[in-house]
Amino acid sequence: MSETFLPELPQELWRAGKLELAHGVQQFLQVMRVASAGLGRYLAEIESRGVKDLFGYGSTITWFAGVAGLSRGEARPVVNQAIALNPTRALDGSAVPAVAPTTGAVAAEGLVGAERVQQVLEILARIPADASVGDRESAEKILGNLAREAGPRQLAEAEANLLAWLDPDGNEPKDPEPKEPRREVTLERRRDGFWKLTGLLDDELGARTAAALEAYAKPRPVDEFGQADLRMKCERQGDAWAELLDLAIACPDQPGTSGYRTLVHVTIGLDELKTGIGKACLDFVGSMTAREARMAACDCLMLPVVMNAAGEPLDVGRLRRFVTPGQRRALNIRDQGCAFPGCHRRPKNCHAHHIHHWADGGLTDLRNLVLLCGFHHRLIHHGDWQAHMAADGLPEFIPPQYLDPLQRTRRNTLHRA
Template sequence: MSETFLPELPQELWRAGKLELAHGVQHALQVIRIATACLGRFLAEIESRGAKDLYGHGSTASWLAEIAGLSRGEAGPIVKRAIALNPTRALDGTEVPPVAPATAAVAALGLVGDERIDQILEILKNLPAEISAEDRAGAEQILANLAPNAGPRQLAKAEANLQDLLNPDGNEPKDPEPKEPRREITLERRKDGFWKLTGLLDDETGARTAAALEAHAQPRPVDEFGQADLRMKCERMGDAWAELLDLAIACPDQPGTSGYRTLVHVTVGLEELKSGLGTACLDFVGTMSAREARLAACDCLMVPVVMGASGEPLDMGRLRRFVTPGQRRALNIRDGGCAFPGCHRKPKNCHAHHIEHWADGGPTDLRNLVLLCGFHHRLIHHGDWEVRVAADGLPEFIPPQYRDPLRKPRRNTLHHV
């Protein structure tokens, strides 16, 4: 590769604007992926000729491990991926076609990274063995077309659709053997304000808990700009626990909450709440910033508390629900889930966000409401994205300039045909 492929770095990177930084990252990612595809072609040729004859190594992976300073375990997947994407030759000189040629073509353009390539290869491996070569090639072409703009969740959904199409009978179900229930949970608040949760679950309850957490702890899909979810698994599991609690509290039959997601006691004045300065008390458990209170107040019960100079409560307003059950049902039907482009979250995982916040005089009606999952709700409140309801009554999102210089409005097309 010539050095013209390398992104041009400003001499003083700290002077670069956010648009220049974002373009630099996107360019660098594409360069890395193109270089990785090029490396794969070299490794496939070495595999064809034989690493032992060329370099005296027993395998291409062991040779790569030595020259790249990798462990054998790290080099193995790289070589395996290279062989799957590129043609090789057998001992008699006949060509062995690649497992995923369509994916290789996309990878060569720098449009897909190793993670999605590995996912596609795993999906192809799990396809029914009895399907024809034509059906297998068609399935791989579908996955390769999706990969540049899809995240892991979307590819997993495509896999499920392919399995239903190619293997309609499915696999024979297995009945698990239940064990004697034993469940223990301990919850205590630490001095630093965090809560420590420990427990012991029987096999069935543990499996159900793990399944529920895993379902909500999947990495967020890679968006249309290629931005991936960088949370560690433990962080995703913690966020999943919070989502499950949110769902439980929102249940109409839940004791003590009556289906309301949050009970917020505002201990600051309206002006402080507008500016985001000050604190609020979340159900008498602890404090939160007024900025966080704005986010929580979008879909909750609000009890305004007027505080005196000495901190004593002078007046407590009446309980008020800002989004009625009827409005929530209408939102669920209109948006079908989180309305942010590319988000797969369902209505039960979403909050009703006020486009113009109620503290700023925004009305609580459908043209001023949109469903957002917790992550994208926070992004809209604290990021540079904007949301509005278009003339046809559907929400659309305007990306920040560093994501799209033209700021072209985008919509979520995952929830509706």
């Protein structure tokens, strides 16, 4: 077995240029892939000799899981891939050729990773059973060589072409009666106040859901202060789910809401609502901070029930606090999206924020309203940014001193040519 040397790390990596960084990543990636291929050859040899005779284990997967500190589920694809890429021997000593020898050779050069190898093996498994040995070998050679440069989409396109060539008539027609789609969603409230959402979606609905989440879960671009979106993918998808719910609730045909953004009742004391300090009762079963209730009340995502010190209801969300459809259209035309500097979100993804909060006497009119996306709405309520209306009737924002010592006013110029 030829020796593989690890690339040398610069002593001060932070001094490395972009080309040196890219070259280092490529070198280490190739070393990892070559090492993975070498490990596969060892595992295939152990499988050929018989792991029970060598080490007393019932299977190579079980033995490798113990050696590598993996679960059987983690070890299984590694061992199965090793056996598929390398020739082995049967119990009688006869040679068993590799399922994908060309792909194995490409993997040994460090030119393809485990993900593309697995995709090639899955494509080969879908080749019709009545295909000839020669056709299978030709298909594997094409896929293995293509994997050197191709990504998952190109391999998927090659699969479609190969299957059309090997099986031009396609599968025999099945029962035309479509099955009822299997869709399950469960929502339960945990003891810590969070809600656990689980579900099982059929392929079609799952693809639609994934596409919708992906469209709204893209990372926010780096803003003018150089701050990047540090949310994990699961967090971005959670925020995307909230935006999709907002869009559905705001639909005029939505049953029970008629296009208003009222969802649930929030019971809160008047002092807590004005100061933003304290707790509020959410639909009589949960709780939220007074600050969150104050923010939600801006666009009437929730119907506030304000109580006095004696526990008597002072107000139950008067309709005049709602942003009317006409006001919303005017806001959309004026702000053309989130008005926060540098934000690209469109009007449909925004809330109507009261600059001077209505709990403090602010009015629900255009001079006191501004469109903000969910992220920047929270930032205005919970951070040190300030919003105000300029003399020309357009919203402006004042950053905190730690971002701009001069606290110069800023506007969003992305929505306007």
